[in-house]
Amino acid sequence: MMVQRILVLDGSPAGESACGMAACVLAEGDKLSVLSAEVVAGKQAAESINLLADTVLQKTGWGAGTGIQPDLVAVVVGPGSFTGLRASCAVAAGFALGAGCPLVGVTRAEALAPALNAELQHHPELQGWLVVTPARRGRVFVEDAQHVRAVMIAHWQAPEGSWLVAGDASEALSFSHAIHSPLCMPTPEQIAGAALKRHRGKLPPRDPVPLYVDPPEAKLPADGLRAQPV
Incomplete structure (x- = not known):
């Protein structure tokens, strides 16, 4: 169809x-x-x-x-x-x-990828692109062409080389050298x-369910759940 x-x-x-x-x-x-x-x-x-x-x-x-x-x-x-x-x-x-x-x-990065790849064509010195978006509790999500992870801003260690950085939290992380894209x-x-x-099969399959980067914050009680009513 x-x-x-x-x-x-x-x-x-x-x-x-x-x-x-x-x-x-x-x-x-x-x-x-x-x-x-x-x-x-x-x-x-x-x-x-x-x-x-x-x-x-x-x-x-x-x-x-x-x-x-x-x-x-x-x-x-x-x-x-x-x-x-x-x-x-x-x-x-x-x-x-x-x-x-x-x-x-x-x-989000899959959607932005074509525009980011087009920007990279004008900057052959760059290693690639990163999309940085807000998370909670002093962290951000960092997505590249392969995977996504959550990082603590205070513990961030920039990868080597120069990067194209996009996303609505792109200014939260420091880099030795970066070009900041206007794409958010x-x-x-x-x-x-x-x-x-x-x-159309031009991107690898992905289930249309929430992509949760962090483990759930809610934990089961130490004594387990309540017993079923009788």
Whole structure:
């Protein structure tokens, strides 16, 4: 099936950048166009991302009662806000199920990668790129083309060489030499573009579930859970 209509959801931004985003994107060959988009800032915004999705679908004329459904739902799986990722991935799964279409997850760096790779072409002296995004408790998430990790800002040891550094926490880490990219958060078109690549098998498979970098903070009680009632 040719994918043309893409519903894009992103609840990953954390910290001061926290927000929820929903957009309807039209794919015409290699051209991606945003037909409608809604962004709401705030730490609780991602929890109401279903309302944003409803709004953009209604504005575009897609969804229940229109006879026109998305061909693909794309969701940012992380790294980022624990609550935002849970909410946006769950909402994305629900919309995909209702529309009867595939659901594809992408990371923030996967969405930004084409633009970052294009920037690298102008700086052959650079080792590569890093996407740095906020985490909690004095940490940031650092994502490169292969993997993502969480690092303590106070304990950060910059890799050797010169790097292109992007992301909304790019200034939090020190480097011996770095060029700071203006790219912070992926646009709906960039998310949709990465989702299409994954859907077409041009990116390795990835489950459309939250990408949790850190282990869960909640721990089982030392004495175990309560016994089942009798």
